[in-house]
Amino acid sequence: MSAHGFVGDLLIREGVVDARGLARGLEARTANGSTLGRALATLGLADESVVSAKIASALHLAHLDGELPAVAESVSALLTPEFCRKRRVVPLGFDGAVLRLAVSDPMDDSVLQDARFRTGRETVAVVVTQTWLERLCRQVYPEPKAEVSQATPYDMFAKANPAGEMEVSNEHEYDLVDPATLAKGTELPPIVRLVNLILSDAASAGASDVHIEPQEGSVQVRQRVDGLLRDVLTIPHHLQDQTISRLKIISGMDISERRKPQDGRSRLRFEGRRIDLRVSTLPTQFGEKVVIRLLNSDRAILPLDGIGLSPDNLRMFQSFLAHPQGMILVTGPTGSGKTSTLYTALNAIKSSSNNIITLEDPIELQLPGVNQMQINTKAGVTFAGGLRSILRQDPNVILVGEIRDQETADIALQAAQTGHLLLSTLHTNDAPATITRLFDLGIQPFLVAASILGVLAQRLVRRPCESCAAPVPLSADVIERAGGQSRLPANGRWVVGAGCAKCGNTGIKGRIAIHELLEVTDEIRDLIAGRASEQIIRKAAKRAGMRTMFEDGLDKAARGLTTVEELLRVVSPEAAESPVAPRSAAVDATTGPPPARVSEPATEPAPNGVRRRVLVVDDSPTIASVVKYFLELEGFEVLLAADGLAGLDTARREHPDLIVSDVHMPAMGGMEMVKALREDPLMADIRILMLTSESSVDAETEGLAAGADDYILKPVEPRRLAARVKALMARPRAA
Numbered sequence: 001m002s003a004h005g006f007v008g009d010l011l012i013r014e015g016v017v018d019a020r021g022l023a024r025g026l027e028a029r030t031a032n033g034s035t036l037g038r039a040l041a042t043l044g045l046a047d048e049s050v051v052s053a054k055i056a057s058a059l060h061l062a063h064l065d066g067e068l069p070a071v072a073e074s075v076s077a078l079l080t081p082e083f084c085r086k087r088r089v090v091p092l093g094f095d096g097a098v099l100r101l102a103v104s105d106p107m108d109d110s111v112l113q114d115a116r117f118r119t120g121r122e123t124v125a126v127v128v129t130q131t132w133l134e135r136l137c138r139q140v141y142p143e144p145k146a147e148v149s150q151a152t153p154y155d156m157f158a159k160a161n162p163a164g165e166m167e168v169s170n171e172h173e174y175d176l177v178d179p180a181t182l183a184k185g186t187e188l189p190p191i192v193r194l195v196n197l198i199l200s201d202a203a204s205a206g207a208s209d210v211h212i213e214p215q216e217g218s219v220q221v222r223q224r225v226d227g228l229l230r231d232v233l234t235i236p237h238h239l240q241d242q243t244i245s246r247l248k249i250i251s252g253m254d255i256s257e258r259r260k261p262q263d264g265r266s267r268l269r270f271e272g273r274r275i276d277l278r279v280s281t282l283p284t285q286f287g288e289k290v291v292i293r294l295l296n297s298d299r300a301i302l303p304l305d306g307i308g309l310s311p312d313n314l315r316m317f318q319s320f321l322a323h324p325q326g327m328i329l330v331t332g333p334t335g336s337g338k339t340s341t342l343y344t345a346l347n348a349i350k351s352s353s354n355n356i357i358t359l360e361d362p363i364e365l366q367l368p369g370v371n372q373m374q375i376n377t378k379a380g381v382t383f384a385g386g387l388r389s390i391l392r393q394d395p396n397v398i399l400v401g402e403i404r405d406q407e408t409a410d411i412a413l414q415a416a417q418t419g420h421l422l423l424s425t426l427h428t429n430d431a432p433a434t435i436t437r438l439f440d441l442g443i444q445p446f447l448v449a450a451s452i453l454g455v456l457a458q459r460l461v462r463r464p465c466e467s468c469a470a471p472v473p474l475s476a477d478v479i480e481r482a483g484g485q486s487r488l489p490a491n492g493r494w495v496v497g498a499g500c501a502k503c504g505n506t507g508i509k510g511r512i513a514i515h516e517l518l519e520v521t522d523e524i525r526d527l528i529a530g531r532a533s534e535q536i537i538r539k540a541a542k543r544a545g546m547r548t549m550f551e552d553g554l555d556k557a558a559r560g561l562t563t564v565e566e567l568l569r570v571v572s573p574e575a576a577e578s579p580v581a582p583r584s585a586a587v588d589a590t591t592g593p594p595p596a597r598v599s600e601p602a603t604e605p606a607p608n609g610v611r612r613r614v615l616v617v618d619d620s621p622t623i624a625s626v627v628k629y630f631l632e633l634e635g636f637e638v639l640l641a642a643d644g645l646a647g648l649d650t651a652r653r654e655h656p657d658l659i660v661s662d663v664h665m666p667a668m669g670g671m672e673m674v675k676a677l678r679e680d681p682l683m684a685d686i687r688i689l690m691l692t693s694e695s696s697v698d699a700e701t702e703g704l705a706a707g708a709d710d711y712i713l714k715p716v717e718p719r720r721l722a723a724r725v726k727a728l729m730a731r732p733r734a735a
Contacts, residue, residue: 007036007107010058011051021045035088035104038130048129052104056127059106063127066272069093071140078119081141087111090136091119098122104130131269191242194235195250199277201232202294203270208335209294212247214240214287226462226511227335244281244288251279258288265362268294278362295364304348307341308513310552312545316517317456321349324396326453327416329403331428337460337513338425339364342399345423346370349397358399359386375401383408391415400424406442413443416451430549431455431518432538435528446622449520449528457516459549459570461562465503469495469560478564482554483573492558512561514553514571518546529622530629611637612729615656617647617673618691619665627660627691627721634722644668648676651683658728663692663699671706678707687728691721 008026011017017025017040025046028039037051049065056063075091078099084090089111092100099121103111106125116123128136198221202210207223212235219235235243245255251264261282268275278293305314320328328345330338343365350356350369358367361375361383373390375381383400384407390398391411402425403409416422428434434455438448474494479485497507518541520528527537542548547555553567614636618624621642628638639654641647643665651659659677663670670690677683690703690711700711709728712721 006058007055010054011036011046014054016040016050016054017046035130037104041131048131052127052129055106059125059127061106061125061127062100064092064102065129065132068132068136068139068272071136075099076140078121079115081137081143083114083118084137084141087114088130088133089115090133090140091115092126094121095124098124100124100126102126102128102133102136104128104133135271191239191246194239194243195246198233199268199292199294200270202292203268203273203275203296207294210292212244212290212292214284214289216286219243219287224335226508227460228462240287244290247279247290247292248281251277253279253281259283276362276364295362301347301365301367302340302344304344307337307344308556309515309517310547310555313456313515313517313547313552316454316519317345318348320453321345321421323421323453325416325419325421327413327422327424327451328453329424329426329434329455331426331431331434331455331457332459333427333429335460336458337511338458339401341456341458341513342423342425343367346397346399354396355394356397356399357390357393357395358401359383359390360399360401384411387411387415391420395420397421398423402426403441409438409441409443410447413447413451417447428457430538431457431516431546432534432541434518435537436534439531445529445531449525449622452520452528454520455518457518457549458513459553460511460513461553461556461566461570462508463510463512463562464495464497464560465500465507465509467502467509468498468500468507470498472496474564478568481568481573482564487554487573489555489558493560494557494564495560496563512556514549514556514562514567516546516549516552519544526625526629529625611635612658613637613639613654613656614725615639615641615647615650615654615659617641617644617659617661617665617670619643619662623662630722631660631725634726636725644670644673644676648673651677651686652680655682656686658687658689658725660689660691660725663690663703671702674703674706674708687731689724689728 008022012019012022021040021043024043025036025040028034028043029036032039032042034042037046037048037055040046040051041048053063053065069092071090071092075093078091079089088104090102092102094100099115099119101112101115101123103125104127105111106127112123112125198210198212202223205223205225207225208227209224211220211222211224211229213220213222218237219240220231221233221235222229223232224230247266248255248262248264251266253262253264261280263281264279266277266279268277273296276295278295280291280293281288282291283289304318309317320326330341332338339360346356346358346367350367352369355371356369357371357373359373359375363372363374366372371393373381373386375383375386383402383404387398387400387408388411398412398415398420400408400412400422403412412422412424426434426437428437432455434457435448435452439445472494474482474488479488482488497503497509499505499507503509518524518537521540521544523544524537524540527540550567550571550573553562553571554564556562557564557567612635614631616624616627616631616638617640618627619642624640624642628640631638639650639656641650644661645668647659647661648668650656661670661673668676670692674688674690677686677688688708688710690700690708692699692711693713703711709731710724712724
């Protein structure tokens with residue numbers, strides 16, 4: 001046998017760990033007094049249950065994992081709690097006359113011999129992990145709960161038995177600290193129990209986040225449950241550094257660095273579930289504040305019709321997902337359920353014929369049949385870089401966890417135009433604000449208009465506890481804040497939770513989403529291309545049937561799914577109607593159309609009362625639609641043509657008052673069209689304005705010589721373009 005021993009050789013041979021990792025695990029096991037499986041799992045080198053299963057198979061022994069079994073009192077009484085805790089053994093039951101014993105180290109035969117001597121029964125080992133065994137031991141031999149005492153802070157947790165235990169993440173980039181080198185203070189049993197207790201209690205309460213906040217004389221621990229923070233524990237001040245250092249070490253952070261924010265990851269095993277933890281530190285006045293987000297990777301994926309979408313929104317969202325290409329955005333603040341909605345969407349469309357790839361930070365849930373990629377900034381894998389790599393993997397559907405910068409947005413929008421269905425998230429207040437947010441990132445409006453299928457904005461509102469909910473009429477104050485009785489659905493069933501044991505006497509249990517779904521119709525696409533304001537886009541969307549989040553929330557409140565008070569806490573009824581200042585920019589073939597003017601169109605009638613007509617000839621649909629938009633705002637009737645041949649035909653048929661034409665176009669360019677028009681005596685009175693990005697003096701000279709009346713370069717301010725058109729209209733032409 002080699003120096004690695006039987007178990008070590010087995011694990012190397014089975015590919016569970018390499019020789020270098022095994023050496024580290026053996027060293028950690030010696031330093032901590034744990035099993036080899038626990039040591040390897042703590043270092044992130046192997047899964048503890050896999051190690052125990054391999055050992056059991058090699059020794060031809062049974063292996064147990066998963067749910068804890070019930071142990072009869074007559075069986076547990078055969079061995080004392082002190083013996084079981086010390087020797088890491090728990091009796092399970094009898095197999096005939098043989099006593100089955102759960103053990104975490106089946107190679108230690110002395111445990112079976114001692115148990116055989118104490119019980120007088122023949123024994124056989126059942127292999128389990130150390131973590132599973134400790135949970136079973138706490139279940140079979142529960143310890144008395146210690147009374148909370150501020151005077152003896154260590155005794156507060158000395159006998160507490162948390163149901164979960166933190167583990168170092170098995171991701172390589174966070175496997176930085178060997179347990180043998182941990183500071184002594186952070187490995188004291190009360191500190192370990194304290195950290196495990198804080199997180200186990202949060203997992204048990206269904207908390208999404210844990211806040212550990214240093215105060216002047218203590219450390220306050222708070223949990224966010226159903227969207228609201230609540231105080232749960234006060235830790236004595238002298239335990240502050242050790243508690244925070246413990247969290248930083250097992251999350252892969254630098255405990256010596258306290259002056260700048262850090263991010264890390266860890267993992268919690270709780271009641272057979274794996275809960276991934278995102279840990280963030282922030283220097284504050286009294287020390288480092290720690291926020292831990294709990295991501296339950298074992299939670300179930302709801303069907304698409306189970307995430308709270310109204311029937312109309314559900315049908316529209318399903319139609320978006322049926323498109324072979326385009327972009328779908330889900331927006332809202334942090335913690336509003338955006339990622340859960342996207343996971344549900346992917347689960348609904350995944351199939352053997354679809355290649356679905358995601359790019360996430362972090363991977364919150366493992367989806368079978370979906371290729372999931374983790375952001376790793378230390379290795380240079382960013383959203384933008386990862387997305388470029390994904391596009392070379394022949395994907396059908398792409399999920400980008402979040403669009404954070406212009407580079408990522410540009411690549412994502414271009415991917416959505418080239419045969420890919422792309423889903424992503426943004427942090428915006430509502431659906432129309434998403435368009436403005438993309439403009440703020442520097443995205444070309446024509447890209448936005450051509451790529452986006454729809455935007456789903458959402459929030460989470462708390463639900464009344466079903467066990468204690470009772471009908472309660474709305475107060476006059478609530479009705480007024482909601483916008484008056486006329487805004488409330490008729491025959492609403494308004495309920496409020498009275499408080500019971502199931503909801504902890506809060507009257508609240510769980511949350512539900514409210515939505516606002518904006519479909520990019522042809523009208524809205526034109527407005528986006530014209531860089532219209534949020535207010536104009538919102539009005540167009542509502543005309544097309546969009547229901548705001550507040551209206552969706554009122555409908556759910558009327559059905560007893562939430563309360564109007566809760567809805568008013570999350571969404572303001574006036575928010576959807578707040579005006580947004582218009583922007584200012586220039587028309588440009590590369591940066592997209594300029595911002596739309598909010599004012600009503602001015603009329604510019606001809607002397608006989610008929611609106612003057614302008615023909616716009618441009619092979620770029622975006623530029624043509626933008627010029628049309630602004631000229632119509634000035635009161636002109638605008639005709640469009642895609643190239644010189646079409647422009648020549650339209651001019652001869654419609655005889656417009658003025659032509660705005662590009663220079664370089666397929667079929668017939670602008671220069672050839674102008675020459676052809678000037679050769680026709682019937683077209684001699686039509687004014688012609690060349691609008692082009694061709695900036696050379698020779699091109700301008702050639703255009704004017706061909707018969708153009710004016711020549712203007714892109715980009716151009718809308719007011720300048722309108723002024724030049726009006727000036728040409730007023731200029732007489734000789735026959």
